[in-house]
Amino acid sequence: xxxxxxxxxxxxxxxxxxxxxxxxxxxxxxxxxxxxxxxxxxxxxxxxxxxxxxxxxxxxxxxxxxxxxxxxxxxxxxxxxxxxxxxxxxxxxxxxxxxxxxxxxxxxxxxxxxxxxxxxxxxxxxxxxxxxxxxxxxxxxxxxxxxxxxxxxxxxxxxxxxxxxxxxxxxxxxxxxxxxxxxxxxxxxxxxxxxxxxxxxxxxxxxxxxxxxxxxxxxxxxxxxxxxxxxxxxxxxxxxxxxxxxxxxxxxxxxxxxxxxx
Amino acid sequence: xxxxxxxxxxxxxxxxxxxxxxxxxxxxxxxxxxxxxxxxxxxxxxxxxxxxxxxxxxxxxxxxxxxxxxxxxxxxxxxxxxxxxxxxxxxxxxxxxxxxxxxxxxxxxxxxxxxxxxxxxxxxxxxxxxxxxxxxxxxxxxxxxxxxxxxxxxxxxxxxxxxxxxxxxxxxxxxxxxxxxxxxxxxxxxxxxxxxxxxxxxxxxxxxxxxxxxxxxxxxxxxxxxxxxxxxxxxxxxxxxxxxxxxxxxxxxxxxxxxxxx
Numbered sequence: 119x120x121x122x123x124x125x126x127x128x129x130x131x132x133x134x135x136x137x138x139x140x141x142x143x144x145x146x147x148x149x150x151x152x153x154x155x156x157x158x159x160x161x162x163x164x165x166x167x168x169x170x171x172x173x174x175x176x177x178x179x180x181x182x183x184x185x186x187x188x189x190x191x192x193x194x195x196x197x198x199x200x201x202x203x204x205x206x207x208x209x210x211x212x213x214x215x216x217x218x219x220x221x222x223x224x225x226x227x228x229x230x231x232x233x234x235x236x237x238x239x240x241x242x243x244x245x246x247x248x249x250x251x252x253x254x255x256x257x258x259x260x261x262x263x264x265x266x267x268x269x270x271x272x273x274x275x276x277x278x279x280x281x282x283x284x285x286x287x288x289x290x291x292x293x294x295x296x297x298x299x300x301x302x303x304x305x306x307x308x309x310x311x312x313x314x315x316x317x318x319x320x321x322x323x324x325x326x327x328x329x330x331x332x333x334x335x336x337x338x339x340x341x342x343x344x345x346x347x348x349x350x351x352x353x354x355x356x357x358x359x360x361x362x363x364x365x366x367x368x369x370x371x372x373x374x375x376x377x378x379x380x
Numbered sequence: 381x382x383x384x385x386x387x388x389x390x391x392x393x394x395x396x397x398x399x400x401x402x403x404x405x406x407x408x409x410x411x412x413x414x415x416x417x418x419x420x421x422x423x424x425x426x427x428x429x430x431x432x433x434x435x436x437x438x439x440x441x442x443x444x445x446x447x448x449x450x451x452x453x454x455x456x457x458x459x460x461x462x463x464x465x466x467x468x469x470x471x472x473x474x475x476x477x478x479x480x481x482x483x484x485x486x487x488x489x490x491x492x493x494x495x496x497x498x499x500x501x502x503x504x505x506x507x508x509x510x511x512x513x514x515x516x517x518x519x520x521x522x523x524x525x526x527x528x529x530x531x532x533x534x535x536x537x538x539x540x541x542x543x544x545x546x547x548x549x550x551x552x553x554x555x556x557x558x559x560x561x562x563x564x565x566x567x568x569x570x571x572x573x574x575x576x577x578x579x580x581x582x583x584x585x586x587x588x589x590x591x592x593x594x595x596x597x598x599x600x601x602x603x604x605x606x607x608x609x610x611x612x613x614x615x616x617x618x619x620x621x622x623x624x625x626x627x628x629x630x631x632x633x634x635x636x637x638x639x640x641x642x
Binding site for chain 1: 410411412413416417474475477478479480481482504505523524525526530531539541543544545546564565566567568569572573576579580581582
């Protein structure tokens with residue numbers, strides 16, 4: 119890869135190959151009897167999560183040995199590198215464990231901390247979003263839908279989404295104020311909801327507690343579909359962010375949502 | 381159909397044909413541009429909902445002219461009949477509108493008010509559950525999973541699910557007490573979550589505001605997988621029920637969940 123802050127075609131193809139590899143490991147565990155009947159139902163999932171992250175780390179180390187890697191299970195490798203892969207093989211563990219095909223594999227690439235490439239992969243339904251800074255997001259799915267956020271000028275017309283009320287902690291009253299001003303609120307979804315926002319199906323997502331491996335892949339997907347993904351003050355997400363995430367399909371909603379939650 | 385309180389094979393095949401017919405009408409609307417870009421985004425969904433219900437009503441009237449029909453959009457027809465079809469072409473309107481393949485078409489058949497047959501059909505992923513009183517539930521899916529609820533002897537090990545916190549109204553504190561005692565709570569899902577309970581993926585579902593067309597199809601699916609679906613006092617759901625629904629995969633959870641919510 120050339121020394122540039124853009125992801126080139128070879129790195130995009132490589133990111134797809136990483137998603138393929140994670141899918142091969144994660145997919146057989148979905149709704150598997152070992153999960154259904156395990157008393158410690160987290161351990162087989164954790165194992166799949168770890169195996170998939172290790173497999174992706176090995177591919178990255180072989181192809182881009184000078185790149186950094188930040189993953190949920192195995193921490194930060196080569197932390198000073200300007201390019202850093204950010205990995206979450208199973209985003210939406212609760213969804214995965216309860217058999218919902220709304221979890222996803224997240225693969226992000228940061229350059230000097232700025233997200234330049236992101237993949238949301240749903241290995242069970244076979245849906246994949248690929249976002250690249252400066253390019254329109256790509257989407258492949260057999261379930262339908264087209265890339266492009268939806269125009270929505272005001273909160274009163276907006277579909278709001280969040281994964282669970284438990285995620286908000288002290289920020290729950292702020293979310294409730296936003297929820298009271300929108301058209302409807304729907305629940306569940308994890309990374310999949312950001313993919314739906316990129317398809318124009320959802321207008322706003324407000325969440326808390328997101329780690330870098332939760333949001334790094336989502337920023338290029340949402341941005342390349344015409345939306346914005348920032349923190350609750352409208353600032354770019356960084357490795358130092360608190361994990362408050364606000365995504366809008368139409369930028370006109372940004373200030374309204376921030377004001378409602380403040 | 382013979383005069384018996386059991387559904388026979390011909391009526392089971394007929395129920396599948398009803399689901400096929402509804403799917404043909406509902407499927408093209410999923411993530412359709414007309415929904416994404418409509419300012420009144422409910423109206424095209426309402427039209428698909430009504431068209432699918434009318435199509436199913438026409439098939440029932442032709443095949444079983446002496447049967448009653450109860451549907452969300454067009455009320456109760458032939459209300460005194462001992463057999464009554466209970467229809468909801470799009471259960472989970474919010475899921476449908478936001479592009480989530482977790483809505484479903486629900487087709488139930490009551491005999492003297494008792495659910496004897498139920499179909500949960502997910503027309504986008506192609507998943508279908510068919511429950512018949514006195515028989516094991518059938519399940520077809522390309523996403524994996526096998527029929528059979530999961531053993532779970534205590535709340536502390538249980539996966540709890542509900543569609544949204546907004547559905548509970550005055551019953552929210554009761555749900556919160558239950559939620560505080562289980563292993564985890566996950567959100568979203570509508571009828572699909574009951575299908576996942578029948579696959580042993582979820583242990584408890586507690587919800588409010590369910591109408592007969594929401595629960596009639598679910599009772600045979602859950603029961604035929606080894607679970608129970610009753611009201612929050614453990615009584616059978618009837619047309620006079622308040623719409624508080626409690627599903628458990630393992631009957632040992634029933635009294636514990638009722639006590640926690642009381």
